[in-house]
Amino acid sequence: MAQNSLTQTITAKTMADLWAGLKMQGPRVHCITNSVVQNLTANTLLAVGAVPSMSTDAHEIADFSRSAHALLVNLGTLDAERRHAIATAIPVMAESGKAWVLDPVMIDRAPHRLAYARDLLALNPAIIRANQAETEALGPSHGVRAISGVRDLVETAQGRITLAHGHAYGSMITGGGCALSAIMAALAAVTDNAALAAATGFAGYGIAQDIAAREAEGPGSFAVRLLDELANLTPERLAYDLSMRIEDYP
Amino acid sequence: MAQNSLTQTITAKTMADLWAGLKMQGPRVHCITNSVVQNLTANTLLAVGAVPSMSTDAHEIADFSRSAHALLVNLGTLDAERRHAIATAIPVMAESGKAWVLDPVMIDRAPHRLAYARDLLALNPAIIRANQAETEALGPSHGVRAISGVRDLVETAQGRITLAHGHAYGSMITGGGCALSAIMAALAAVTDNAALAAATGFAGYGIAQDIAAREAEGPGSFAVRLLDELANLTPERLAYDLSMRIEDYP
Amino acid sequence: MAQNSLTQTITAKTMADLWAGLKMQGPRVHCITNSVVQNLTANTLLAVGAVPSMSTDAHEIADFSRSAHALLVNLGTLDAERRHAIATAIPVMAESGKAWVLDPVMIDRAPHRLAYARDLLALNPAIIRANQAETEALGPSHGVRAISGVRDLVETAQGRITLAHGHAYGSMITGGGCALSAIMAALAAVTDNAALAAATGFAGYGIAQDIAAREAEGPGSFAVRLLDELANLTPERLAYDLSMRIEDYP
Known part of the structure; x- marks a missing residue:
């Protein structure tokens, strides 16, 4: 098995440790995101x-960027001020x-936004998080691709991680x-391993959804419980509930 | 009774069918609305x-407009970008x-916004949804008028529909x-009958409020339950709970 | 004891009366605040x-300002339109x-925003509501200073009020x-006594937090219950639960 293969670096233990590190370090994340x-x-x-x-001024x-530990760039409600920011x-x-993480929201609906998203790829996002339609519209990229769906996928040059968490209420x-x-x-502010950050994000968010959905009575109460469960999710529970499959590319 | 009178076209059955059609067709609605x-x-x-x-860029x-099935124009937090959009x-x-549906928010508080809303009337909104004060400020219009209040009203050239749903928490x-x-x-993306769309909107939203209010402990939990009940409301329940009176104009 | 000392004017009774007045008068508050x-x-x-x-156009x-009874100026997501407004x-x-009340959000993170906040001080806000870091960054001011923290403080030229309400979920x-x-x-729209308004705000908001936290299961359900409890909080309960200490300056 190759040194630093996904199978070696991405495990229930490294993911739980990263989740614990996030809670402990409390990084500042600047978000240029839609209203x-x-x-x-x-x-x-x-x-x-x-x-x-959240400033875009x-x-x-x-x-704000200088004093942040990581950056989110989300292309929803894109406008001149956000482009400048x-x-x-x-x-x-x-x-x-x-x-920095790129979220190319709805680029499959607006050609101008798609062209803009493709330009941003040259600036090397650590992670591109999108759904299947947006990922297909965007085309090839160098960063780690985190693709949301019924099964969540993390795709890198080294291999592919599949996670089986989440609930239909999530959409x-x-x-x-x-x-x-x-x-x-x-x-990604707490680790240099972008694939680990992406997989842990899917796991933490998906497992919190699994738990939240159990007593939710609809999307409204699900959303409320999801915040509760994200706050309450321990590293141990994340590791215990984890449903993940890793394929290393040869 | 005249052909196509409100009494003929707006019934518990046509409303339940429209609600079912909405859930089935899942239309795309572009919203130019306030932040x-x-x-x-x-x-x-x-x-x-x-x-x-929601883009206004x-x-x-x-x-976004071209790929949408209907448009909402809401005049809250109106700015240059929204006017252009x-x-x-x-x-x-x-x-x-x-x-397209016009929501002339708070035009009774800002003369400039009122003038702008009046200009928009010439562009033929299918429905104008407003409260009593806003409706009075706006003056006469051609589209179907959906007037929110303790009793909700739908006013058209053909007649008037009164609905008795909703809860004080709603405001x-x-x-x-x-x-x-x-x-x-x-x-309105699923039917050409704007009066039917307006009446069904009042009914669905109002009945979901009726149900949500029963176990709500305040406006916070009411809002959460309202989303749950909107998602859970079946066409059958909408028809069963419906409290509506129709007056055809002679 | 000096005429109009804090101890004389700020009591459980005057605070409960102000809370009752707020509910009765229903003042219009225009908010220039972040998205x-x-x-x-x-x-x-x-x-x-x-x-x-909320218009900033x-x-x-x-x-909107003319027809409002009080104004909130919050410096989050500050942009050209908000500065003009x-x-x-x-x-x-x-x-x-x-x-008008000034909320100098995150001025400790952005020097340009800090300079702008200091300019605004010359325009005499009735109350400056901030956390400890923001208050220190801002420096001396004439208005009543309402400083949020584990213990909330109201500081005026006449003295100092400490309140012991609220929950960690609040942050x-x-x-x-x-x-x-x-x-x-x-x-502040209902009384001319800015210190009374600040202390009553801390009390009402903090006591509602105390009650909301009892059955909350995380920050999501806490936020929902907080809105419920703010709506349900009676003047009598505010006075009964009040935990406050006043020091008059000599």
Whole structure:
């Protein structure tokens, strides 16, 4: 088995340790994200122990980026101010070797946004978190690909990780995927292993969904319980509930 | 009784069928709406089976409008970008014969916004959903008027429909009316009968409120349960619980 | 004891009366606040009986300010439109002797925002509501200082009030502090005594947190119950649960 294969580095133990590290270190995550989901994204980050900030103002974006440990770039409700903020914030992260996560929301619906997302790929996101349709629209990329679906996938040059968590209610909450991308950014602030961050994000968010769905009576109460369970999820429980399969590429 | 009178076309059966059609067809509803309520509006649309999008960007608004089945135009937190998006999106809907719904939020508080709302009336919204004060400020219009209140009203050239659903908690949730307008837009994507869409929107949203209020302990838990009940409301239950009176104009 | 000392004017009785007055008068509070928390702020104001509005548009801000009874200025997600709205709205309030509350969100993270906040101090906010780090960054000011923390503080030229309410979950809800600032603005619309408004805001919001935390299972259900308890909190309960200490400066 090759040194540093996915099978070696991504295990229930390394994932549980990363989840514990997230809660302990409480990284600051700056989010350039759409106005629809800012609130849920911030609450999700707080629930997992991270510290969110959300400014997109030209006067402030450099300061917020510099003092953050990771960056989320989400393309929903994209506008001139957000484009400018993205152009400023990504180089700030790159200079200091900090990770950024790309969430190319709905690029399959808007050609202009798709072209913009493809340009961003050249700036080396650590993780691209998207659904199947968005991933297909985007085309090839270098970063780790975290693809949400009935089965969640993490694809890297080294191999492929499949996770079997989550509930149908998850797709009835607006911004659920966006919040997950933010969790992955928070995790990428605590480890250099982007595939580990992506897999742990899927696991933590998916297992919290599994638990939340048990007593939910609809998407409203599911969303409330999901925040509760994200905050309550221990590293031990994450490792215990984990349903994951790893394929190393030869 | 005249052909196509309200009494003939708007019945518990046609309303239940429309509600079922909404859940089955899952129309895409593009929402140009205010930043305060974008999240609740999106979650409400997802709960009733529709697919929301919210971009207001000049580069994207035409694409999103074209691929949507109906449009919501809500005048809260109106700004230059939203005005431009509205001016682009409405003609796109008109060209392809798709419906748009106007929600003239708080026009009774801001003369500039009122003037703007009156200009929009010339672009033929299928439904104007507002409260009593906003409806009075707006003045006469051609579209179906859906007027929220202790008793909800649908007014058309043919007659008047009164519905007796909903709870006082409903007015303690910001964006409740805005979310209802979005439901009406989703329904108007599934039928050409705007009065039927408006009445069914009031019925579905109001009956879900009736059920949600029973175990709510305040406006917070009411809002959560309302999303649950909107998702769980079956066409049969909508028809069974319906409390409606129709007056055909002679 | 000096005439009008804090001990004389700020009592369980005057606070309960102010809370009752808020529910009875239902003041309109215009909020220039960040996009992350607009929804929670609006729902919080509705829960305590006030009427929120949120426009920041140049065409409307004067109208909304004029018809409001108090103003909230929150510096989160500050942008050009919000800066313009703030510059217009504050003089409107000043002209008619109405109060405005400053919430200098995260000024300790962004020097440009800090400089802007310091400029605003010259425009005499009735209350400055912030956490300890923000208060220290801001430096000296004339208005009443409402400082959130494990113990909440109200500092005035006359003395100092300490309140012992609230729960750790409170800091896991994004916009909790912002919503509290809005409550203080609503209370400042009902009394000329800014210290009384600040202390009553801390008491009402903190006691509602105490009650909400008892049955919460995490930050999600806590946030829902908090809205319920804010709506349900009676003046009598506020006075009965109050845990407060007042020190008059000599």
